[in-house]
Amino acid sequence: MGKNTLKKEIGLLAASAVVIGMVIGSGVFFKPTAIYTATGAPGLGMIAWIIGGLITIAGGLTAAEVAAAIPKTGGMIVWLEETYGEVWGFLLGWVETVISFPANIAALGIIFATQAVSLLGLGDEMLIIIAIISIIFLIVMNCLGAKVGGNIQTVFTIGKMVPILAIIVFGFINGNGGVVRLFPVSVATHPIATSLGSALLATMFAYDGWIHVGNIAGELKNPKKDLPKAIIGGLLFVMAAYILINMAYLFVLPASALAATKTPATDVATLLFGAAGGKVITVGILVSIFGTLNGNILTGMRVPYALALENKLPGSKWLSKLTPKTSTPINSGILIGVIAIVMTLSGNFNQLTDLLVFVLWIFYVMTFIAVMVLRKKKPDLIRPYKVPLYPVIPIIAIVGGLYIIINTMFTQPLNAGLGLVVTAIGLPIYYMRKNKTAK
Template identity: 85%
Template sequence: MEKNELKKEIGLLSASAVVIGMVIGSGVFFKPTAIYTATGAPGLGMIAWVIGGFITIAGGLTAAEVAAAIPKTGGMIVWLEETYGQIWGFLLGWVETVISFPANIAALGIIFATQAVSLLGLNDGMLVTIAIISILFLIVMNCLGAKVGGNIQTIFTIGKMVPIFAIIVFGIIKGNGGVVRIFPVTVASHPIATSLGSALLATMFAYDGWIHIGNISGELKNPKKDLPKAIIGGLFFVMAVYILINLAYLFVLPASALAATKTPATDVATLIFGSVGGKVITIGILISIFGTLNGNILTGMRVPYAMALENRLPGSKLLSTLNSKTRTPIYSGVLIGIIAIIMTLVGNFNQLTDLLVFVLWFFYVMTFIAVIVLRKKQPDLKRPYIVPLYPVVPIIAIIGGLYIIINTMITQPLNAGLGIVLTIIGLPIYFIKKNKAIK
């Protein structure tokens, strides 16, 4: 094994667990508040969950073709470079290194700590401390090896399904709202186009994370077969879970009540199971968030490592170094952790999540378009998996992504502007490193 070669020790089960574990996390428990606030009506909120699911699945079906054809560590970074050139891969890697992964890790750490403080009755002053400790703990665990991180992911993914299925089953059975809670579909005070767009932005955070399985392609035992299976199977499973659990929410509480609380899942669980049962479900929610946090650290620390291998970041020699025993990029993990901790100290959950979703969807759309471009540029490229119903499925993914981007620029111009500025900041670094390489 070469000095900088990662171990191929992740199988289909762990890969699927990474997809499901990274997607099902805090969003399904906390984003109903933002969704039903945006729509003002339960019907449109449910439509947002369904449309978001179909856009995500269309994106997954599309991206899986590129992932299987180019199964290299770095995931989407490598796919964009292969299609459009180095600058686009660099910009995505820059965004993932300094914005999206740290922001996601920070947001998850904050929401994990918020739930923990509430459950244990601790002082709010402990929130930041707990968030930082949880982040540091999982960084250390993932530095012990991909197998350790993968095993943690599998265990917590299985564990998180317990509270989810409990809410689904007992919420639908015991909920007294029934199907009437799904209506009305819209209300006059919330314009459909902008309301649906804002709700979709929230659902896309809940569905986000699946594409980062590509970051650990180089550590999969059989990436060409397992990667598309993990993406597609995982996303269909997630969409079914999201629709069912939101039906359960609405069977127990009206949309107005879900919009008015910061902890919709906990409130629903308390009504179903009582105060003690509600606390048990809250523990399950903590397990879910913890697993998602682990998945983001597991995949996120591979991004600066992959970029450093090509000497594209300051300090690349250190960032590309693997631990001699565990074969993990520990210094890249430390970098991601430091940025995430800084964001934990200065950011808040909703702002961080909206920012990262907006920025990433620029690159998601480019990835979906890449399937069409590569078929023309490299028709002889070996494709173990072919996107079904081509080009209909890629077009659905592209249109859905563009709708999210344009709507965000209209409804949240400051957030959109901040995301664009932070992305553009990476350009000087790219050209400085490129010019040094030429000299």
């Protein structure tokens, strides 16, 4: 094994935990507020969760074919390069390295610190300190090896399910609302088309993150079999958990109450378990966010490493180095961590994340279309897994993704334009590095 070769030591369980852990974070606890504010009715909110899950699963079923056929470290970057050319893979890697992953890490660090400060009764001056410490700690842990990062992900993914399962079970048993709380489907003051669109966007944020498991494909023991299983199995589990916990929420509180609070899960838990229930859920939220933060670091640090291996980034020789004993891209982890910490200090991570949503969904749709392109372009490519009901499932994923893109263009034209500008900045860097390598 060469010094720049990643170790294949991640199994199906850890890969599935990455999918579940990357998706289930703060969204399951906080997104009900936005969804029921948008819909004004419980039924339409539940429909949004279901449709969002179906679009995500269609995307997972579709992307899994490309992932199994091209099981290389870098995930979507490599898939786009194989399909459309290396410039598209670079642009995605550029966006993920400079803004997407660092912004997510910074945001999760701040949310984690906010919950910790609230639970421990600390002053707000500790918020940034705790956020930075949590980020540095997990970067150090992941630099000890993919196995360590994978084990952390597995443990915290299991741990985050405890409060979710508690709310589901006791919500169904002790909730006073009953099934009637799922009705009405809509209200006159909230037009179905626009309300469902806004709610669907919120659910898609909650479902996001699963595709990044492809970044560790090169470290899976059996990527061709385990990668599609991890994606599909993980997403089915997430969708079931989201639908059940939202039903439990509605059995305890009406949609109007969920829309009026910033902490729907804590409010529900307080009613179910008493005053101590709020603190229990706060601990559960901490566990959930910590696991998601770890998943973003585990997968994010592989992105600049994959680009550096091909000498596509300034400082590629340094970024492509691995630790001698654990074969971990430590320098790439440091880069991601430093950018994340700067974003944490600046306080602009939420705006940066919003800017990139539009652009990232363009790459998602391109990945879904890649299944069709590769079937024509490379019919002899070995495909251990093929998307079922082709081409229906890919079309569902593509249409769902296009809806998000078009909706953002109309509702947030400034953010969409700024996102494209940030992405375009990567073009001169790509061509400069390409010319330098050619010479």
